[in-house]
Amino acid sequence: MLSLKKYLTEGLLQFTILLSLIGVRVDVDTYLTSQLPPLREIILGPSSAYTQTQFHNLRNTLDGYGIHPKSIDLDNYFTARRLLSQVRALDRFQVPTTEVNAWLVHRDPEGSVSGSQPSSGLTLESSSGLQDVTGPDNGVRESETEQGFSEDLEDLGAVAPPVSGDLTKEDIDLIDILWRQDIDLGAGREIFDYSHRQKEQDVDKDLRDGAEQEDTWSGEGAEALARNLLVDGETGESFPAQFPADISSITEAVPSESEPPGLQNNLLSPLLTGTESPFDLEQQWQDLMSIMEMQAMEVNTSTNEILYNAPSGDPLSTNYSLAPNTPINQNVSLHQASLGGCSQDFSLFSPEAESLPVASGSTLLPLLPSNSTSLNSSFGSTNLAGLFFPPQLNGTANDTAGPELPDPLGGLLDEAMLDEISLMDLAIEEGFNPVQASQLEEEFDSDSGLSLDSSHSPSSLSSSEGSSSSSSSSSSSSSSSSSSSSSSASSSASSSFSEEGAVGYSSDSETLDLEEAEGAVGYQPEYSKFCRMSYQDPSQLSCLPYLEHVGHNHTYNMAPSALDSADLPPPSGLKKGSKEKQADFLDKQMSRDEHRARAMKIPFTNDKIINLPVEEFNELLSKYQLSEAQLSLIRDIRRRGKNKMAAQNCRKRKLDTILNLERDVEDLQRDKARLLREKVEFLRSLRQMKQKVQSLYQEVFGRLRDENGRPYSPSQYALQYAGDGSVLLIPRTLADQQARRQERKPKDRRK
């Protein structure tokens, strides 16, 4: 008992602390900025649930107060222990590895178009994007929460404009083109058919909804295994969809320290070096699949061939050549991919070649789009600098923009991921179903609201209202006689009005008993009238509006049967033995105060003593000639009765708070999973953007010619993007200086 209380108390305290910790450590807002207002609200909400007022608000506004978990079959589900274990599991760090492979299982079949919007907006160069930024755990969650992703992105105002739903004519054309190109590979048209896949998504979602709502997470492993095979849409080949990426991969992939300058690779930005080039087969397949999903396609043939065919030499890379051959809408992908923070990439454009001699005469060669037709063709409609650089960033923009790249990629992943991983583990552990996270949030609410839902049932409704209004019932009902209505906090939420009616009738029968006592105490006819008026007719009671809000257990001292028969004169037909037995039984049914009241010959029921409003109670006392002992007992009975109900309410409230907190925890977990998914997608998109920018850079640079018609040496010159949208060709040394300046600045800022 004591331990339980400690348990609850400690649990709540711990939970509060953990919530605050969540708010601090899981501050995704820092990198998603103002896009995520709900998180803070969610975080702040639960903590405020501890206040009484908040609690009442919760009870009044959320209709979640209804069911008493004890009352119905939700006991096991909504126990404080479960919540507390859940809470305590928050700080646990687990890295389940077996479910890693689920990452793309959902993604490919269902989310190809709508589910991967950010990716689709970023077009094809995702071969390196296969090295995803998430760790295994994230992959798991990602797969399980994939469905609601597009929705979530919309909520966040995410990177790419939503592709889903309405396809533009260009999109349809692209689909057609891709389909025609792919048809010889055995690709079905439906791969590109959004509506078709949407149906598939729906079906799939429905299936999984049903399955997952029933399934406990114990079966998740097998399920994950079952889903674990990716099926190639073209070949029908099944292969394990591993989620190979490591969190650190992206951070490793970003900087390139050892890139040898001079060759074609020299043009590659450091973003595309080292770790990204050795692709896993699975990664490439994943990319391929994602590519197939994308409708806004490729940028440039040569770029892609340079970027992807060259380093990998993988047979899969031939697939990538499909897209480049297509006439594409470059702008689509670029515009869709426009990300604010991409400017940082450019700081890395010219890091190598520090030792290279300064270029001769021309220090800055402004490359306006009009200067080159080829350049114009590729950049003409897409203002690269405008897209990727904030306007304030001109030639020195790299100073501020550049160094941010490692931070969001590395920092977020390294620091936040761990917390998130643990949280998501918790979510999975506790049966939280991230698959339906965002899309099925409502179902979840109703799910967790099973208790809430049942609050709409008559029984729980009465208890809900009773408890919520219990604080005001005394004042509101003080003007009336009544208060015999009881929804009873202790009647385990099942005390309906019938029970109240029973009380009312029992009161009526009490008056009979009372009449017997009249002689001794002095009968007041007014009181009899009063009692009958107040208690005789249950329907009368129900007509009194305030009675609907009275939540007290007016039968608190007696079982209804006891009330019914205790004060009744025993039926004359009963034998003496049974009478005695019944009396014993009733005696046992009566509470101590009942016994005391009876011993003291208190002329009215404990029910009245306890529940009458003060004025009426005092009036009642004044009508009787009561001894000091009787008065004292009556007041004690009243006090104890009030306190008993208060204790019941208090416990109920406490339990309710716990349940609300549990629900809040689930909500937080859900949001966290969603945010994590989004973060992963954002990072992936970011990387794809970098690749695209790099490819464009290569293309532009490769087409530049000096006065003699010779190409510029990448080791001596570098392109730089000005804030006004122009692209400048500057010597490497200059670019390196700027890059170094950028590297220094963030360090200073950190200090």
Place this chain on the structure above:
DNA sequence: CAAACCTGTCATTCC
């Protein structure tokens, strides 16, 4: 029989 749980009661605080 012990532990967990439930319920009533008291003391206290606060409104």
Place this chain on the structure above:
DNA sequence: TGGGAATGACAGGTT
């Protein structure tokens, strides 16, 4: 100031 709600703590009963 009194009434009462809220709640922690405790005790006794029940499972």
